[in-house]
Amino acid sequence: xxxxxxxxxPWDEIAASSDYxxxxxxxWIDFIAEAQxxxxxxxxxxxxxEQVGWFTGLLVRKFGLKILGSPFPGWTTSYMGFNLRPHxxxxxxxxxxxxxxxxxxxxxxxxxxxxxxxxxEVTAMGY
Numbered sequence: 001x002x003x004x005x006x007x008x009x010p011w012d013e014i015a016a017s018s019d020y021x022x023x024x025x026x027x028w029i030d031f032i033a034e035a036q037x038x039x040x041x042x043x044x045x046x047x048x049x050e051q052v053g054w055f056t057g058l059l060v061r062k063f064g065l066k067i068l069g070s071p072f073p074g075w076t077t078s079y080m081g082f083n084l085r086p087h088x089x090x091x092x093x094x095x096x097x098x099x100x101x102x103x104x105x106x107x108x109x110x111x112x113x114x115x116x117x118x119x120x121e122v123t124a125m126g127y
């Protein structure tokens with residue numbers, strides 16, 4: 001699985017996802033970007049050359065470090081994270097996101113709040 005950054009997300013397609021939240025909408029992302037001096041980051045989630053979902057987050061700099069928040073504490077924002085087809089592994093998507101954020105964005109930290117990730121799944125990843 002891999003993440004591919006997109007400049008212009010397909011807002012209608014993302015909004016049609018069964019796991020879509022208000023906090024993944026264009027107006028909310030624009031609000032957070034302006035209020036937090038953050039850069040929106042949208043990726044398509046690809047598995048074996050098939051697009052299987054989306055990730056929405058924002059990139060901030062704190063003390064010179066890049067941090068990808070989806071969301072970040074203090075944004076008064078609830079679940080963001082992924083919009084994935086039902087059969088897609090959120091753990092595989094999260095693992096791909098961690099690799100992408102380090103290799104492509106140079107992030108020192110990633111924060112994700114996704115309502116469908118469980119504590120057990122994330123703990124099994126070593127977090």
